[in-house]
Amino acid sequence: MPTIGLGVYENPECAEACAAALKVGYRMIDSARYYCNEAQTGEGVRRTNIPREDIFISTLEDISPRLTGYEKTLDSVQESPPGYYDLYLIHSPHGGPDTRLATYKALLKAKSDGLIRSVGVSNYSEKHIAEIESAGLELPAVNQIELHPFCQQRPIVSYCNTKGIIVQAYSPLIRGKEAGIGKGMDNEVVREVAKKHAKSPAQILIRWSLQKGFVPLPKSASRSRIEENFEVFDFNLDEEDMMALEALDKGADGAVTWNPVDEP
16 A cells, blocks of 8 residues: 555545646545545546556445445445455444444455455544454454544554554645644644744645554645645654654544544
């Protein structure tokens, strides 16, 4: 799996962004049924001369519990070409234990049948993943959760690390306009670290995610920002930087998305 991917949330016409990202050097695109842009993602890939096998494409199952479960999930997966998705994730723990497990079993069946290459989950807490283990099923390859210095979800991250589950970070840039004053890229600490390294606040946030061992999925429809967000491999944050950013954690209060990790 590549170390960084392009997120395409709220970008229904994302073909141009996907093509631009791949030309810059990205090799992973994260889409979702709910975003209604899976076809656009495919179009973006076709606009490049990069072999499909060199690109990692993931998608998330539909967000509504009404459209999950065993049969509906298999039907959904079968709408895509066999083996097209490198990673297929359950979008959230909504729906309760029975629906979660039925949906997960459907994805494992799809993997066994060669329809998808790996199975993951999103917004899952330790409790939700433990359900999978207690059912005697193989653990997910990935857990995709909201992650940035203000919402570090340490218990979930620690648990995933213990179980060998890759942690993907969505909203690593904190959605500046939604974050509120002082809780985003305008935060004084983030800006000071950016100034120190002659980098943008966005680059600092992505670099923090990488050094924490996460796979960040920054989203953008702007070619210049897509390029900027990928230029994060020519510097390192030192221990002082990391400690300053670590101190920004506000737990659940730091979340800027729905973050349904506490779903029963």
